[in-house]
Amino acid sequence: MNKATEVQKLKADESTxxxxxxxxxxxxxxxxxxxxxxxxxxxxxxxxPGPAEVxxxxxxxLRITSGDFVSIIGPSGCGKSSLLMMVAGLENPTEGTITIxxxxxxxxxxxxxxMFQDSTLLPWKTALENVLFPIVIQRRMSALFNERAIQLLxxxxxxKFIDTRPAELSGGMKQRVAICRALIQDPSLLxxxxxxxxxxxxxxxxxxxxxxxxxxxxxxxxxxxTHSIREAVFLSDRVIVMAPRPSRIIADxxxxxGRPRNTAVQxxxxxxxxxxxxxxxxxxxxx
Amino acid sequence: MxxxxxxxxxxxxxxxxxxxxxxxxxxxALVWILAWxxxxxxxSISPVLAPAPSQVISILFSAxxxxxxxxxxxxxxxxxxxxxxxxxxxxxxxxTISRYGWLRDMIYPYLIGFQVxxxxxxxxxxxxxxxxxxxxxxxxxxxxxxxxxxxxxxxxLCSISPSIIQMCRSVGASEAQILYQVxxxxxxxxxxxxxxxxxxxSIIGVVIxxxxxxxxxLGYLILFASSNAxxxxxVTSIVLLCVIGLLLYGSVxxxxxxxxARYAG
Numbered sequence: 437m438n439k440a441t442e443v444q445k446l447k448a449d450e451s452t453x454x455x456x457x458x459x460x461x462x463x464x465x466x467x468x469x470x471x472x473x474x475x476x477x478x479x480x481x482x483x484x485p486g487p488a489e490v491x492x493x494x495x496x497x498l499r500i501t502s503g504d505f506v507s508i509i510g511p512s513g514c515g516k517s518s519l520l521m522m523v524a525g526l527e528n529p530t531e532g533t534i535t536i537x538x539x540x541x542x543x544x545x546x547x548x549x550x551m552f553q554d555s556t557l558l559p560w561k562t563a564l565e566n567v568l569f570p571i572v573i574q575r576r577m578s579a580l581f582n583e584r585a586i587q588l589l590x591x592x593x594x595x596k597f598i599d600t601r602p603a604e605l606s607g608g609m610k611q612r613v614a615i616c617r618a619l620i621q622d623p624s625l626l627x628x629x630x631x632x633x634x635x636x637x638x639x640x641x642x643x644x645x646x647x648x649x650x651x652x653x654x655x656x657x658x659x660x661x662t663h664s665i666r667e668a669v670f671l672s673d674r675v676i677v678m679a680p681r682p683s684r685i686i687a688d689x690x691x692x693x694g695r696p697r698n699t700a701v702q703x704x705x706x707x708x709x710x711x712x713x714x715x716x717x718x719x720x721x722x723x
Numbered sequence: 724m725x726x727x728x729x730x731x732x733x734x735x736x737x738x739x740x741x742x743x744x745x746x747x748x749x750x751x752a753l754v755w756i757l758a759w760x761x762x763x764x765x766x767s768i769s770p771v772l773a774p775a776p777s778q779v780i781s782i783l784f785s786a787x788x789x790x791x792x793x794x795x796x797x798x799x800x801x802x803x804x805x806x807x808x809x810x811x812x813x814x815x816x817x818x819t820i821s822r823y824g825w826l827r828d829m830i831y832p833y834l835i836g837f838q839v840x841x842x843x844x845x846x847x848x849x850x851x852x853x854x855x856x857x858x859x860x861x862x863x864x865x866x867x868x869x870x871x872x873x874x875x876x877x878x879x880l881c882s883i884s885p886s887i888i889q890m891c892r893s894v895g896a897s898e899a900q901i902l903y904q905v906x907x908x909x910x911x912x913x914x915x916x917x918x919x920x921x922x923x924x925s926i927i928g929v930v931i932x933x934x935x936x937x938x939x940x941l942g943y944l945i946l947f948a949s950s951n952a953x954x955x956x957x958v959t960s961i962v963l964l965c966v967i968g969l970l971l972y973g974s975v976x977x978x979x980x981x982x983x984a985r986y987a988g
Contacts, residue, residue, distance in 0.1 A: 521889075524893055525893075526889055526892055526893055544892055544893045544894070544895055546894075546895060548893075550889075550890070550893040552886050552889065552890060553886065554884070554886055556884075556886050556887045556889075556890035558887070558905065558908075558909075559909075559987065560908055560909075560985065560986040560987065569894065570894035570895070572904075573891070573894050573895060573896045573900055573904070574894070574895055
């Protein structure tokens, strides 16, 4: 089999998998966009309250429309990861409230899929078992989920590595497994905490593109924390810029590129201008 | 077939090194034993001071071996029982402590502090507490083995990266699920390291306990034989203790290999 047909086959597999997994709801999801799907109101987060307290997030208010891909960028220590962890229900705000679909976030929900900086795969489980881990934990295992996990792995190009353990997978492949695990329950919200930051530049670009393609087919709401301005602009509908000390939002930039989008966007002058503009905004905080 | 013939030249040096990895240590042992044998003969050393290897070997193949083996079996069973008891109690405590942070804060410093106590010095107390029977010897052996298992267990259960714990919580895992399905499997390597130390220590524990009070076992035999100046029996008993130690350690190592194949990734 030559390379071209192989790629074609992979693409075909991908679209079948998408259909079969009920990921093909693009149209309606956009029309039914809820303007304050995520509503973050006056959130402050302090670690170690007391004399040695660390203020991770000072005062952040933010509304996110359902179906949007929103990136949060900013230098280290600006509180972007803490904010994401609070939206995930893994941390509770010290002050303020976070609601998703009007319901306050108090603990992790199965409507939310989370990806972390490292793949957080369990080394003794195969790729498939890792993808199914949330289902096993929730004691909801069924043949249907097994099928779905295999389709997801196929969709990210890991069809041949279903029974492989993480030690034998590259960094990029591990994050692909982690994407599948985050999607196994078909969450309506996908939270990602610098998921590509530990990868080399090439895998990073590949995964960015893969994520974009997956997301464009599903139109879940996505909140993506990153250090990379280029990545944020490429993937997002909206980029939030945060600054440290005190940790707050300093800019909220709409990205005008339409959907579906592809890597060609990165060649345009507008893309370069947007990146430069964002860089300047972040840079001004460092003076 | 062609593949096999292709790989043959590459595998030759490897087989060579494999053979030498077994042969060379055996060779050095042989040299050592022969040197010992020669020294005993050359300096005409009394068997009471140091019996020749040939004497030990002749005891191993004489009718005496039945008596020695029954003592050895007794010591081996005591050591194994002590080890298993320590494993159950040690893992139980490690799991309980890792489950509750406050319990860990309460107990862990003392577990570490207990390392300072010369535990062998407590052997006579065990005879006071548990009597002169088998119970006191098994209890003492498990007391000696308990600490390496608990400490390795706790270290292992806490070894997992915080981000994996976060991932587990994000998919709704309970603390108990995290403990048994994630932290325990990732502690396997640590637990077996502790078990390997414990396996050898349990034999030390039993022998010490047998020194103090016993009417059976290799520790008893060593004490009895040395008071009769029967050094060849003493040395043969020590050889048998080594064999028991190897068996116990070997079983742990085999179990470790199986568990690691399943849980090391």
